[in-house]
Amino acid sequence: MMNPIASHGALTDTERFMFESWGYLVIPDVLGEDEVRECLEASVRIHQAAKTEGFGQVGRGYESEAALERLMDHPAVLPKIRGLYGDRFIMQSGWNTKQPAFGGMGGWHQDGSGAYDFKKLSFPYIPLLQLRASFLLTDQTQPRMGNMELVPGSHRSQVAMPDSIRKEKGDLPIGHVICAKAGSVLLFHNAVWHRTFAHDGDYDRYTMHYIYSPPWVKPSDRLQNSQSFLERTTPLRRALMGEFTRPDAPYGANYEAPPFED
């Protein structure tokens, strides 16, 4: 199947068109083999520390693992986030997910918040509020390797996926199983219907997801930032954690943009 392949760095007009049309992009070769290995080892460590069993998600791994911290503002990916949001956004969360060896199909869903249905925010389309960059840390070049499956263009669908399909975790003829090498990044809109695809391998599959949001959205993987992380990380990453100074009443007169390099 076709992939909406994107280059490293700034969002091109063609990539913007593909993102608007399908709701996602695939950026190959973002991480080299050594970086993938380091991130994979870090993923195993944080899941062991969190004692996850079966499918599991661990937040805040970027605070303790330098290899994961480096991905927060990766130069191949961050310019795409800026291309879609402009200069003012935060990293709302960073989740590391494990699809275990021989894991089954995940449930179809759109990303959002259990506390407040994103559908209430606008009609007819759900706005972009959680832009996700998913770093694939295991080979997913064939289906049934714990891939992500997305329904292209479904972020613009004015009807929900039928309950019958959701209940039985059924297949859809328009489901697109993302096949890509370890080190690739999938960038997608919160409203695209998606699920974790089955994994036939005898090893655990790890993916590191970074979710970027407008600056007024609350972080979802932390109640407050770790002071020690803030003290030792870079100014840009501090800004991405939402630690920017606000000149007056929140957001009224804007605030200083994160210190991007260009």
Ligand SMILES: O=C(O)CCC(=O)C(=O)O
């Ligand atoms: O399989 C994964 O890593 C992603 C799971 C998922 O769909 C989600 O976190 O929303």
